[in-house]
Amino acid sequence: MLYLIGLGLSHETDITVRGLETVKKCERVYLEAYTSILMAADLESLEKFYGKEVILADRELVESGADQILKDADKVDVAFLVVGDVFGATTHTDLVIRANELNIPFESIHNASVMNAVGACGLQLYQFGQTVSLVFFTETWKPDSFYLKIMENRKIGLHTLLLLDIKVKEQSIENMARGRLIYEPPRYMDIQTAAQQLLEIEELRGEKAYTPETPCVAISRLGSPTQKFKAATLKELAEYDAGEPLHSLVMLGRQVHDLELEYLYQFVDDKEKFMAFVEADQEHFKPPPYVPPEEDLSD
């Protein structure tokens, strides 16, 4: 049996009781370690907590070595551990499809991920539109597909969760070209960089998907003991130090409720000022006022 097991967001102990029981009975345990990281645990502490060896599965192993992971999984139990929830990345559905082809049964044991835990900032999950990803810009590569998606969400009044780039075990272009297996230190995009990149693209495109005054919520270390929220405008967040990774960002939509705002006020410097920014932002994408149909007086 193949078990896909979500690890949650931060601690070794964020695994579910059922997840832990399952890990303990598995013959081999893989940890997917390149789409996210646990903030308060590492390979060593996990191995200690589980009382068994954990095999680090990097992108190469997961994407090309699926058969190695699935070896004998029709006869023995194999666990594939994923930070957050199980189906956060397309590579994990690939693994299940491959297991199906090999007639290997599988079960998933779910856990929290940023996609639902983001509700902790006080914005209601059902008011979020599509999620977008921000990748590190380079001098020559500034992918901005997020821009249209944010625009689409905000046109219908929805909040947007922005996931920030994580670079783990990446090679420099030079090392890659020379075939040298030397990896760069991990990089985690911070709130400042994200806000700056967003502003850079808005400046280039100027279609006002958002403005420097658009209210956002900076989320740092969600689900960890040092979790923090900061509600401010995009321009303010471009200078905000959110501390240690991981960071994510939420951009507000026009439909924000009073109850959501009341919760956010915990995280603002100046309530009146923030409220004024929210009200000003609500003018963007405002639907035209309702005009009642003319009364039919013909009868």
Place this chain on the structure above:
Amino acid sequence: MLYLIGLGLSHETDITVRGLETVKKCERVYLEAYTSILMAADLESLEKFYGKEVILADRELVESGADQILKDADKVDVAFLVVGDVFGATTHTDLVIRANELNIPFESIHNASVMNAVGACGLQLYQFGQTVSLVFFTETWKPDSFYLKIMENRKIGLHTLLLLDIKVKEQSIENMARGRLIYEPPRYMDIQTAAQQLLEIEELRGEKAYTPETPCVAISRLGSPTQKFKAATLKELAEYDAGEPLHSLVMLGRQVHDLELEYLYQFVDDKEKFMAFVEADQEHFKPPPYVPPEEDLSD
């Protein structure tokens, strides 16, 4: 300290290890028991698993009795257990706001909820738009605010998660009018009812937010041992028996990827037929074809 602890979706053992450790040290433990239910556990089995009393918190206690729940929580530890994740319902943010007013510190311990576990159907979470709720229609009350929201999602190509009504500890209108504290048996909306209500509203409004041929995924007992998925058209699902509760429904958006479809094929009766429905459905809300700007020949 107030602890808000997510219980996950199904088993007693779906609580996280950290959540369980916390429950064990709390002086009072409340279980919010009206916005959702655990599918493979009940009050009794939870009490046995935790080794302590669990107080059932119904809507009345949570919405009017917050101060009772929070009593002495500045001095002792109190746990408030929520099925799924912590911030699934606005009533839970209310409780935290009240705790803040009383200077009671709080911590949340997250878990899986339908909002992220729905990824198990193979559709990618970042491709979902706003979530909508379907409530039981009566003869005279057929709220259809979901219709516009589904339309908005589908116009921009996104999938829609539909949460189906749960009625726990509800009074009949007659009993309510007479002040009799007699409660109806719990009711959980099933896939058939949901699909029929959706079709009824489409027939009434006729704006083609979706059609009887729109492809959907029926999800039954997500995260439980008998979890099941069925991909079919809305019309087919109006006659599909999804078995025991809980059920949810996903309506596909135009942007569905090949990788997502490949995963869904596990859950269809006839792959070719399903693919034809997907292709037909993609014609709705299709953006106009790209017309390149006329070349400027003036230089």
